[in-house]
Amino acid sequence: MPDDHTTDDIVHESALQLWAAAQTDFDPFEVPPEEWGPNVVPVRDADIAHDTHLDLAVVRESIGRLEGSRLVAEREGSDVVVTRTVPDDVPL
Structure with a gap:
């Protein structure tokens, strides 16, 4: 199992890849x-879990760690959705 x-x-x-591909009104x-x-x-x-072949719980934990720095996420019921991403080349 990979580290955190x-x-x-x-x-x-x-x-980042899935979110960028999902945007149809703008690039x-x-x-x-x-x-x-x-x-x-x-x-x-x-x-994201399907794309990465990681367990959904692992993906949710990772999104929690990334939220506020590399991802903007929201809760929709029991789901977590990424509403915005920050590419790696953008300084924090």
């Missing part, structure tokens, strides 16, 4: 965040 840091890297990369790599508007499509924790 490696898991967080895997989850962040998957969230998050070409449009500045302040112009994204209200139509941001979130990515569910289950989608």
Whole structure:
């Protein structure tokens, strides 16, 4: 089993790729965040778990560690959704 840091890297990369691909109204790599508007499509924790082949509980724990620094997440019922990501090349 990978350590927390490696898991967080895997989850962040998957969230970034899935989230960017889900945006159909804008290209998050070409449009500045302040112009994204209200139509941001979130990515569910289950989608990240499926993409990474990690257990859903592991993905949720990782999102919790990444939230506020590399990911913006919200709770929707029992699900966790990533509403925004921060690419690796953006300084914190």
